[in-house]
Amino acid sequence: MSTAETAARTVPAATSHQRGYRTLFSRGTSRTPFVFPALIVGALLGTTLLAGCDQKPVLSFQNLDITGNRQFAGHFSLPDTNGQVRTLADYRGKIVVLVFGYTHCPDVCPTTLAELSQAVRQLGPKDAQRVQVLFVSLDPERDTPSVLAQYAEAFNPSFRALRPADAAQIRQMATDFNLDYEKVPGSTPDNYTMNHTAASLVFDTTGKLRLYARDGQGTTPWVHDLRELLGTT
Structure with missing residues (x-):
């Protein structure tokens, strides 16, 4: 059974170790930091400004709201x-949902895709058709x-x-979406790994960028x- 098929069948619950790394780090033979403090400040500022001038109800997200973050x-x-x-x-x-990664990824990528597959299924058939995951x-x-x-x-037919x-x-693409990535040499030229920012980006139904989702968070x-x-809470 392939890594993709195995992960798609079973999504492990986030361990305390995984939760400890929910800062924006890549996983691999080394970890590449991402400028998280600036991202948080920018996101919070953007949210505050939007809330002040928009009379629509403010949505409550569990992932990082980056609406308006330039x-x-x-x-x-x-x-x-x-x-x-x-x-x-x-x-x-x-x-x-944009998920960045590579097919030889040993942990983060298959886990994220498996979590997303379960999440989409939990939405039900009608709402699932309104979500497109792109790896x-x-x-x-x-x-x-x-x-x-x-x-x-292999994770989800859609x-x-x-x-x-x-x-x-x-x-x-890395410049556009603030991604860090690097090739890490292995024992042979083809046996390398990729360190990369472990996160996904979410655009709403109007095409507006809304969320920055970190890895290892689980399905909920x-x-x-x-x-x-989707407006179906």
């Missing part, structure tokens, strides 16, 4: 596993289109994958926040 791009344009360039416009009317490869060298597509769909065309496109926060954004 540290992140509000769009993307990346090829899917068929080579077709995808943008937010292709998923209009759906919540879009974005940081390792297109090994993540061929067929491998990537099979990997994403999941799709995006595959940057080259190193330049990965660098631009996903279900709660997706329902908030």
